[in-house]
Amino acid sequence: MSALRAVEIIEKKRDGKRLSAEEIAFFVDGFTRGEIPDYQMSAFLMAVLLRGMDPRETTELTMAMVRSGERLDLSEFGRVVDKHSTGGVGDKTTLIVAPLVAACGLPVGKMSGRGLGFSGGTLDKLESIPGYRVQLTTAEFLSQLRQIGIVVAGQTKDLAPADGAMYALRDVTGTVPSIPLIASSVMSKKIAGGAHAVVLDVKVGRGAFMKDLPSARRLARLMVQIGKLASVEVVAELTDMDQPLGRAVGNALEVAEAIATLRGEGPADLVALTIAAGSEMLLVGERARAARQARGMIERAIADRTGLAKFRELVAAQGGDARCVDDTQRFPRAKRIREIRAPRAGYVADLAADEIGRASVRLGAGREKKGDPIDHATGIVLHAKVGARVAKGDVLAEVHSDDRPDDDEAFALAAKAFRLSPRRVRPRRLMLGRVA
Numbered sequence: 067m068s069a070l071r072a073v074e075i076i077e078k079k080r081d082g083k084r085l086s087a088e089e090i091a092f093f094v095d096g097f098t099r100g101e102i103p104d105y106q107m108s109a110f111l112m113a114v115l116l117r118g119m120d121p122r123e124t125t126e127l128t129m130a131m132v133r134s135g136e137r138l139d140l141s142e143f144g145r146v147v148d149k150h151s152t153g154g155v156g157d158k159t160t161l162i163v164a165p166l167v168a169a170c171g172l173p174v175g176k177m178s179g180r181g182l183g184f185s186g187g188t189l190d191k192l193e194s195i196p197g198y199r200v201q202l203t204t205a206e207f208l209s210q211l212r213q214i215g216i217v218v219a220g221q222t223k224d225l226a227p228a229d230g231a232m233y234a235l236r237d238v239t240g241t242v243p244s245i246p247l248i249a250s251s252v253m254s255k256k257i258a259g260g261a262h263a264v265v266l267d268v269k270v271g272r273g274a275f276m277k278d279l280p281s282a283r284r285l286a287r288l289m290v291q292i293g294k295l296a297s298v299e300v301v302a303e304l305t306d307m308d309q310p311l312g313r314a315v316g317n318a319l320e321v322a323e324a325i326a327t328l329r330g331e332g333p334a335d336l337v338a339l340t341i342a343a344g345s346e347m348l349l350v351g352e353r354a355r356a357a358r359q360a361r362g363m364i365e366r367a368i369a370d371r372t373g374l375a376k377f378r379e380l381v382a383a384q385g386g387d388a389r390c391v392d393d394t395q396r397f398p399r400a401k402r403i404r405e406i407r408a409p410r411a412g413y414v415a416d417l418a419a420d421e422i423g424r425a426s427v428r429l430g431a432g433r434e435k436k437g438d439p440i441d442h443a444t445g446i447v448l449h450a451k452v453g454a455r456v457a458k459g460d461v462l463a464e465v466h467s468d469d470r471p472d473d474d475e476a477f478a479l480a481a482k483a484f485r486l487s488p489r490r491v492r493p494r495r496l497m498l499g500r501v502a
C-alpha cells in the first residue's frame with residue numbers, strides 16, 4: 067500500500083468518494099498525535115459536512131475517535147446504560163432521570179457536557195449548587211459509582227480527546243450541523259465512556275441542531291447503526307424542541323425545577339419525558355422486562371422520593387451543598403424579576419425555543435463562546451406554553467436578570483418568542499417517534 071497523505075484524503079472526500087477504514091484511522095490518529103494540523107482537519111470536516119459519510123465510514127470515524135484516548139471498562143457494574151440528549155433549551159432531564167434510574171438499582175455513571183450557544187449543559191446547571199465538583203479523575207468516578215451507584219461529572223480529558231479537539235474546530239469553522247459529525251461525536255463519547263447501552267434523546271425543532279423530523283430521524287438511525295456495528299445497544303427517542311422543555315430556562319432555575327420534579331411537582335411535559343427516558347433505560351439495562359413495569363418503577367421512585375434521596379446523595383458525594391435539595395432558596399438568585407404579560411387575550415400559538423434560548427444567553431445564563439463565564443442565577447421561567455389560554459395582562463414569563471447591559475434586549479427577545487392567536491391552539495406533541 068502506498069503511503070497515505072492527508073491532502074489526498076481531504077481531496078477524496080471533497081470529490082464525494084468513500085474513505086477506507088485505513089484512511090479515516092490515518093487522519094484521526096495523525097490529528098490526535100499533532101502530525102496533521104488544524105487547518106487540514108478543518109478542511110476535512112468541511113468536506114465531510116458537504117459530501118457526507120455513509121454509516122460504515124461514520125462508524126470507522128467514531129471508532130478512530132474512541133481509540134484516540136482511553137476506554138472505560140465498566141463491566142464490574144454489570145450492564146451499564148448511558149443517556150444522552152442532543153441538547154436544547156430547558157432540558158434538565160438528566161438531573162431527574164439519572165437519580166431515578168439509580169434509585170431503581172441501575173448504576174448511572176454519566177459524563178455530561180457544558181452548554182454552548184443557546185443549548186444548556188448539565189455541568190453548568192450542576193455548578194449552580196455551591197461546591198458541586200464536576201471534574202473527577204477516572205479513579206474518583208469509579209469509586210463513587212461503586213459506593214452510591216451514581217456519578218454525574220464532566221468527561222475526563224483522556225476520553226475521546228479527538229472529539230474535543232475536533233468539536234473545538236467545528237465550532238469555529240461552521241461544521242457543527244453535519245449528521246455524520248454529530249453522530250460520531252456523540253457515539254465516540256458514549257462508547258469510550260464504557261456504556262453497554264445508550265438511550266438517546268434526539269431533539270427536533272428550532273431549539274435543536276436538527277430542525278425537522280426527517281433529519282432527526284436520519285441522525286437517530288445513524289447512531290443506532292453505529293451502535294450495532296460497535297456492539298452497543300442504542301434506542302433513540304425523537305422529542306420536540308420547538309418550544310423549551312418544562313418551565314425553567316437557566317441554570318439554578320432548572321436545577322430547582324429538576325428537584326421539584328423529583329418531588330412529584332414537575333410540569334407535565336418534563337414528567338412525561340422523564341418517565342419515557344427513565345423507563346427506556348431500565349428496559350435496555352435489563353432491570354425491567356416490560357414497558358409498563360419500567361414506567362411503574364420510575365413513577366414509584368418519584369412517589370416514594372427515593373429518586374430525590376439519590377439526588378441528595380449525588381450532590382453530597384460530589385462536594386455540593388446538599389441542603390439546596392431541600393431548600394432551593396439557597397441557590398443563587400437574580401437581583402431582579404420582570405414579568406412579560408399578555409398584550410391581549412388568546413391562546414399561546416408559538417413559543418420559540420431558540421429565541422428563549424438566545425434571551426437567556428443575553429441574561430448571562432449561557433455562553434456565546436467557549437470559556438465565557440456563566441451567571442447561574444439568571445434565566446426565564448415560562449408561565450404559559452403552547453396551547454395555554456391567557457387573559458389580557460396574564461403573566462406569560464418571568465425574566466430573572468442581574469443588571470447586565472443586555473437585559474432590556476433579552477427581555478424584548480423573550481417577549482418576541484411568544485405569539486398569541488385568538489383561536490384555540492392544541493398543545494404541542496412532545497414524543498415524536500422512536501428508533502431502535
Ligand code: URA
Binds near residue numbers: 242247248249275
Ligand atoms: N453533541 C455532541 O456531543 N456533539 C455534537 O457534535 C453535537 C451535539
